[in-house]
Amino acid sequence: MSKPTPISGFPEWLPAQRMIEQNVVEKIRSTFELYGFAPLETRAVEPMDQLLRKGETSKEVYVLRRLQEDPAAGGGDDALGLHFDLTVPFARFVLENSGKLQFPFRRYQIQKVWRGERPQEGRYREFLQADIDVVDRDTLPFHYDTEMPLVIGDAFRSLPIPQATILVNNRKVCEGFYRGLGLEDPDQVLRTVDKLDKIGPEKVAALLVETAGATDAQARACLRLAEISTGDASFVDAVRALGVSNALLDEGLEELVRVVDAAAEHAPGLIRAELKIARGLDYYTGTVYETQLRGYERFGSICSGGRYENLASAGNERFPGVGISIGVSRMLGLLFGHGALSVSRSVPTCVVVALPHEDLRGRCDGIARALRSRRISTEVAPSAAKFGKQIRFAERRGIPYVWFPGAGGEPDTIKDIRSGEQVEADAATWTPPAGDLLPEVSGAR
């Protein structure tokens, strides 16, 4: 049998990286809970018609099929697919369980999702997302739109990663502006303007004239709007200066100001109003978020979301929501790729108990048990090799301490192999410095 090879787009981390991931996820999770988001996990699969309810994303959905299956039965409305985000399954869950939930309902979900896209650095087919959403019945107060970035800001500040900037826009601003200009197809304009960074203003203007029925003047105005980017509420003056008036535009500006002002008060420097960002998903109706990491701008957003007015609705019931999702795998993949994250050791072990002789394994196991009973991660050396080798066993793994059972009635000793310092110790009482108890994750090298 030949050597197995990776499957494109399905990353597998080494233990050291997995420890970083677990550490990062735990910090994100605790931040979410600090804000009162309740834990939720939904199944990995959804009926295809649920997944395809919004937008034409069908080509990226992985379909579930049994090996022994009647070919004629596949592909119906009841076919199953792996979820490609956590918002759509959540919307379904809310509709299904609305009678058992209290509203406004705020929950977090940290789960794998799957997309059949072509992988690249930081883009995978199987990846982890950490998502928060708030939904309410009929209407959802706007202040939740201002809260989302603050939660994310706190989560990111708890991690040893480069500075994150959340870019915010509001679809009402764009749509209102375009309509105020007299453009009939705001969605088409939005899609075109979204290409600004890739193809440049000249080509966008030409495309607007070509595909969205814009005049040269209208196209120029759209570009002027897209240029606006401010860290405070001054974007309003910049928009007003373009001389377009429209009720929806006014509403959008007012909302966007509230988001920016809230961040200015609680998390200065976290947010920029960036009027060119659009977001691909078509269920967003108001606020939209994207997030860049300093130094990693070219890799795009590692955390995005927005306001959706109609995603969770069935019959008379309607549950508008707002949410944002951290692309954990994407973020880690990028940082790993640039050597920007490290752990103090490659295993959880804090202490290796040296084994002087195989006959003493029982005594060494006892020492390990005593340490473990006080939550100190301990393993006993694999074999009674020379002490030099046993120390090297620990060193290779970054394990900071080696415990030496005392011979012939001598007291035990413990050696910090980083400093070489070795002192007497009692397994019933010895405790490592707080910083050595668990592996420490840090940024850069």
Next chain:
RNA sequence: GUGGUCGUAGCUCAGCUGGUAGAGCACCGGGUUGUGGUCCCGGGGGUCGCGGGUUCAAGUCCCGUCGAUCACCCCA
């Protein structure tokens, strides 16, 4: 899903116009007969991503495929 670039030891790479694989680091052993990291000596390890083709002969040329990466699409 479409197109481009790349793919030699665990890692970084060398291998000229085709002549059946090499270095540094890492790893293992010994010097140092039970306390590592330096130094010296020695050693193991490669179906040259995989499969097919051209050729007397392919790591080297051709085709396919898988993987990585980039652009498009889309997006975490």
